[in-house]
Amino acid sequence: MEFDEVVRGRRSIRTFSTAEVSDELVEALIDCALRAPSSMNGQPWRFIVVRSAETKGRLAETKDKYCPPGKREYPAGFLRGAPVVVITCIERAKAFDRGIESGVLATGHLLLAAASRGLTGVYMSAYKTGAPEVADEIRTILGVPAEIDPITIVPIGYPGDVAGPKTVMSAAEVVFHEAFGRK
Numbered sequence: 001m002e003f004d005e006v007v008r009g010r011r012s013i014r015t016f017s018t019a020e021v022s023d024e025l026v027e028a029l030i031d032c033a034l035r036a037p038s039s040m041n042g043q044p045w046r047f048i049v050v051r052s053a054e055t056k057g058r059l060a061e062t063k064d065k066y067c068p069p070g071k072r073e074y075p076a077g078f079l080r081g082a083p084v085v086v087i088t089c090i091e092r093a094k095a096f097d098r099g100i101e102s103g104v105l106a107t108g109h110l111l112l113a114a115a116s117r118g119l120t121g122v123y124m125s126a127y128k129t130g131a132p133e134v135a136d137e138i139r140t141i142l143g144v145p146a147e148i149d150p151i152t153i154v155p156i157g158y159p160g161d162v163a164g165p166k167t168v169m170s171a172a173e174v175v176f177h178e179a180f181g182r183k
């Protein structure tokens with residue numbers, strides 16, 4: 001698929017078909033993720049690949065437990081239906097104070113790599129600013145050591161549904177020239 005076609009076609013679909021996602025395919029996605037830019041080229045990533053139904057259920061419970069009322073449009077239970085869930089973590093010592101950015105960029109690569117192969121992935125945060133108990137609970141579920149920060153949780157699978165329409169802002173609305181506000 002052409003790159004632009006991948007970008008335009010990528011969507012977060014929260015219903016998955018029963019088709020399996022092989023280990024080789026997951027490795028190919030992660031191979032794209034670990035080529036993302038990172039602060040000082042620290043490449044601080046660690047990826048945990050989860051297929052266990054029990055672990056998926058515990059991750060969903062934790063996400064829902066800490067989800068504020070204003071953000072409950074998408075309960076996390078859908079991740080139980082994903083054949084595979086990839087958690088992107090960061091080794092703080094290699095992150096040069098930019099662990100979140102590096103983790104998020106790697107996750108962006110992962111999502112686009114998935115889309116280019118006909119898969120859907122859904123971005124979910126694995127930490128909450130000001131609430132370290134969220135990352136701590138995820139650390140406990142996954143056996144992640146204290147010096148490693150979980151950043152994102154991405155359920156991945158073949159779509160079991162078709163995405164609804166998405167309205168995207170036009171460049172004319174958001175692009176300025178030379179100074180903010182100048183069209």
Ligand SMILES: Cc1cc2nc3c(=O)[nH]c(=O)nc-3n(C[C@H](O)[C@H](O)[C@H](O)COP(=O)(O)O)c2cc1C
Nearest residue numbers: 010011012013014074075076122123124125163166
């Ligand atoms: C920082 C961030 C946090 C998100 N958190 C969640 C989440 O907790 N649960 C969820 O189902 N989707 C989550 N999403 C996915 C967005 O809902 C989704 O990307 C958005 O609705 C646009 O839809 P699209 O990905 O199909 O273009 C998150 C996305 C981002 C970038």
